Amino acid sequence: MCLNLPTFLNVMEAPKPENAERKTLDDRQKMTDLERLRHSAAHVMATAIARLWPDAQFASGPAVENGFYYDVELEHRITPEDFPAIEAEMKKEIKANHVFEKLIVTREQAFADAQKGRLGALAERPAPSKFKIGNLADIPEGEPISYYKSGDFIDLCAGPHVMRTGNIGAYKLTTVASAYYKGDEKNPQLQRIYGTAFKNKTQLDEYFKMQEEAKRRDHRKIGAEMGLFVLDAEFVGPGMPLWLPKGTVLVEELEKLAKETEFAAGYVRVRTPHLAREKMYKTSGHLPYYAESMFPPMELDEMETEREELTSRLRQAELKVGEFVDGVMTKDSGKGGAIFEVSEDGSLQRSGPFLVKALDGLKRDYSIPPAVEAAADEFRRLKPKFDSLPPIDRYFLKAMNCPHHHRIFAAEPRSYRDLPLRLAEYGTCYRYEQSGELFGLMRVRSLNMNDAHIYCTEDQFASEFKAVNDMYLKYFKIFGLEKYQMRFSTHSKEGLGKKYVNEPELWLKTEDMVRRVLNESGINYVEVANEAAFYGPKIDVQVWSAIGREFTIATNQVDFAVPAKFGLTYRDRDNQDKTPLCIHRAPLGTHERFIGFLIEHYAGNFPLWLAPDQVRVLPVTDAQMDYAQGIVNELRGQQVRVELEFSNDKLMGRIQRAEERRVHHILVVGQREQEANNVALRIHGQGQQGVKPRAEVVAEILAAIRERKA
Amino acid sequence: MTVRRWVIEHYAGNFPLWLAPDQVRVLPVTDAQMDYAQGIVNELRAQQVRVELEFSNDKLMGRIQRAEERRVHHILVVGQREQEANNVALRIHGKGQHGVKPRTEVVADILAAIRERRG
Structure with missing residues (x-):
């Protein structure tokens, strides 16, 4: 599966830890009822904390995936032992049934109130609301500034909220973590208090029951009990699972399933190396945009010895010339110093060619010692040699398989008779995830992907895309997945040429084709505007495990741009060379994530065909x-x-x-x-x-x- | 010599049926x-x-x-x-033509x- 540039990072991955990124007003409008309720609960929790510790400084308090949090700076270290007291104060606020009142203010007013310590507080205070001042600065000019007031508590907030504090049905504080203000480690470290809230007690209880069950089914725990995999950070590296014999059974059964299913669907299998040269990823566009998520390159220098020798000799010659030039300048000015060239960007440079040129300038007025002259000659002689050395060859570990598959498409002349061409591979990829974000099998650095790329004509697209969806449904049935949803992400007009490749007609046409197939196949999907990949619409596949937890298993992508970048063409009936469309798909996702999911789904009690011990x-x-x-x-x-x-x-x-x-x-x-x-x-x-x-x-x-x- | 190359040279590309890319x-x-x-x-x-x-x-x-x-x-x-x-x-x-045979026999073979x- 090839992924896309801006949204690339989300694909196939667990939700990243919440960051302090600011929601746009547009995002806020999209907040669900439950998110509003939870965001309101965050305000109520802050109110409670302010009652107990009036000097608390609040930063941000959003709704997140399973609840809400509020970041607070406070001398007292809040621990779970404090939760009952905080919850008791929250209860009072909720019982009082305060209205969440929205107040529009001017920027000046807001700054003045923040200076008086009034924001994120019950009353004015001697210390300014320093984090609120920082938050205010992030609000773009022209965007309205608002407060929300509930009882005595006033907060800088764009909302939305529930009507009254009494609408918060059931809530509970869960954990304390730490976080940097605005997610930047240069900023102060804050205490992040997490909680969750629901419409009623039944839903809250169900949630905690599910969490308990999820803990019992934790794939790391069961994986160790059953001897499925290990993570050997010390010798192999963090995030690179070793599959033990029993886990390998799961891996190979899944591959067998994929091979049989894909064979029946007319796919052909290919195999590709784990490395590719820099040119590959520059062509695909992954470099430089995706470089941060790739492992650093391996450098292969065929001319290493020569390059080292030339570097060292040039350096010596440079030093010799530089020493003499500096000496002359020092004598002339009577002050100590060195000669520099001011480059275009204003920085000071001292390159070899510049020093040699400076030396030439001194020739008229000064006699140059023979050793220095010899050094300058050597520099002039060696520099062109050095410059003509072939560049160092850079190899990257592949983070996706599509570029390799594109080169397989390009390896032979293709005609319309060869299409659709469906190239499949359980490809091993490597992605550089931050070490803090690695998590069991769910977020890893080495991954095996149930990948395939379908090259087809526009006319073939609908039936190919439908066949891909049918394959998903077939798999869902085998694994007993009753609840699933496809998230169909489309482009936005405003993003054309920025977030999205600038092909307005192709966008509309492809999206329309995708939409029609989804409708015709009766697939459960939602459409989300402005979340497509750079190169085309994408479809994220979400499934729910037996205990009702949601996982994003895979992403399909329709790609109408990258084949052209690689110059892929086929000879059509009319003898014209045309560019194929490419469908990227990976129904079983990666072995790592999918098996992590299956362990939870089955609680380790795999069906007979999958069971390591049958x-x-x-x-x-x-x-x-x-x-x-x-x-x-x-x-x-x-x-x-x-x-x-x-x-x-x-x-x-x-x-x-x-x-x-x-x-x-x-x-x-x-x-x-x-x-x-x-x-x-x-x-x-x-x-x-x-x-x-x-x-x-x-x-x-x-x-x-x-x-x-x- | 890698296994893959060995296999290719050994058979001169004329692989036995089970190995042949196009069977x-x-x-x-x-x-x-x-x-x-x-x-x-x-x-x-199937x-x-x-x-x-x-x-x-x-x-x-x-x-x-x-x-x-x-x-x-x-x-x-x-x-x-x-x-x-x-x-x-x-x-x-x-090996050229092998004559006309019943479909079931050929499939079974x-x-x-x-x-x-088989080699």
């Missing part, structure tokens, strides 16, 4: 060893992951161990089972299933795996 | 055999065989030659007579050769 056969005594081994051999001959466990342990101990390891099918065989060619079946988490004929159980196991039954 | 190509002689040809393609593809159908206005000989150039391992030609008898005319890359990774 079957374990337990003979009750030595006498059933041969019978048990026969079942193992039969299943293993069919590629089933099956083990036999015979040990001196009691049967119950072995069953318990198999349950702990989440072995999906446990087949117990005692003398009676052996004699009747039966097995006693036990399914993980579902207990005993009774005694059944061996042939029936084996056939069921094979069918469940083949059909990928839930 | 099977089905060529209907005329439009009238399109459905029959497509049925064979679907049957093989078994994960890398199979393609090529119908174009080109003459049959041209298409066979192109398939040979691309080193397609099995070339199945189907004309009216083959269709009526549920047969295919088989051609194996580098292909699947077995792949499964057993």
Whole structure:
């Protein structure tokens, strides 16, 4: 999947930690009812804190994904032990049912009130509301400035809010973190108090229940219990998971699923290196715009020895010349000093060519010592040699697969008969995420993407795009995902030529095609204006896990600009060379994120086809060893992951161990089972299933795996 | 020498069926055999065989030659007579014509050769 420039960073990633970026008035208009309620709760929490600690200095208090926070500077370190007292004060404010009153003020008035400490406060105070002064400065000229007043508390705020404090149904403070004012580490560090709020107590309770369940299903915890992956920051590096044997089973089952599905849909597979030269990413546009999210380049210098020698000799010659020129200037002026050239930007430079030129200027009036003359000659001789060395070759780890696939498209002459060409690869990419943002499998630096690029004509677009959506739905069904939503992001007219490639007609046409397919396929989607990628509309796919948590799994993108940058063409029926459209898609996202999601979704209890340990056969005594081994051999001959466990342990101990390891099918065989060619079946988490004929159980196991039954 | 290069040189690009990038190509002689040809393609593809159908206005000989150039391992030609008898005319890359055989037999042979990774 190739991503896009400005919105690039969001793709396939967990929500980043909230930052202190200012919402525009437009963003504020889009705030949902729940966000308004939570933002109001933030004001009420600030009111409560101000009652308890009147010298508190407040910065910003927005609604965020799961609640709200307010940043505060306060000598007292707020801890969870303070929460009951703060919540008690909040209760009083809510009971008083104050109106959230909006007051429009002039900039001068606002500054004056802030100076008197009145903003983010219950009354005027000796210390100015310093952070509010800083916030005021960020409000653009011409934008209205407003306060919100609830009871005694007045805050600089553009809203919107609920009508009254009494509308805040149920709330709870959750954690304390720290944050820099405006997210800048040069600014003071503040305490960030988090809370959440809902319309009523039932919803609040449900939320906390879900959080508890999510904690129980934490993919890092289950991953360690089941031996799926490790993060070895010390030797491998942060954010680069090692897949252990059991986790690799998951990875390879997903790849197998993708390969089979894509094969049936007419994709062809390709493989590409993990590196590419600088030219690749300059052409695609990722450099310089995306450079910050890529690992720094590896430099390969074929002329290293020569380059080093020339550098050192030039440097020596420069020093020698510079020393002499400085000496002459010092003697002349009677003051110590050195000669510099003022460059265009006003900075002082002292380059070799400049010093040599300066030396030439002195020749008329001064005699130049032979050693200095020789140094200048050497400089003149070597400099052109140095300049003609080939540049250092720079290689980058790929952060996306699309440029490599584009080069595969370009590798052979293409005709309309070759289209649609669907190139698929589980490609390994590397992205430089900030270390503070790395999180388990959810936010990583090395990732394996279920990638493919579909090159097609405009006429083929609708059916190709529909097929991609159908593939998503097929996968949703396999994984039992009932709730999903596609977020269709379109461009904005104002952003053309800035945020978006300046092709107004292509934008409208492609968006229209996408919209029509979404409507016709009856897909659940929402349309969001002004959030497209640089090169075309995109569709983010959000799914909800079994416990109702939302994950963004993948992004599809329609790309009508990058193929042209790479000069990709096909020969059409009319013998004209035309540029194909490109659909970027990755339904299973990355192994890292998708498996992290599946672990939570299944709580580690994977369906049979995915389970790292599918079957374990337990003979009750030595006498059933041969019978048990026969079942193992039969299943293993069919590629089933099956083990036999015979040990001196009691049967119950072995069953318990198999349950702990989440072995999906446990087949117990005692003398009676052996004699009747039966097995006693036990399914993980579902207990005993009774005694059944061996042939029936084996056939069921094979069918469940083949059909990928839930 | 890398494995990939070794494999390519060892076989001179004429890989056994299981390894061949293009395993099977089905060529209907005329439009009238399109459905029959497509049925064979679907049957093989459902078994994960890398199979393609090529119908174009080109003459049959041209298409066979192109398939040979691309080193397609099995070339199945189907004309009216083959269709009526549920047969295919088989051609194996580098080995020429293998005669007309029942469709089910050819399909079964292909699947077995792949499964057993025959040389």
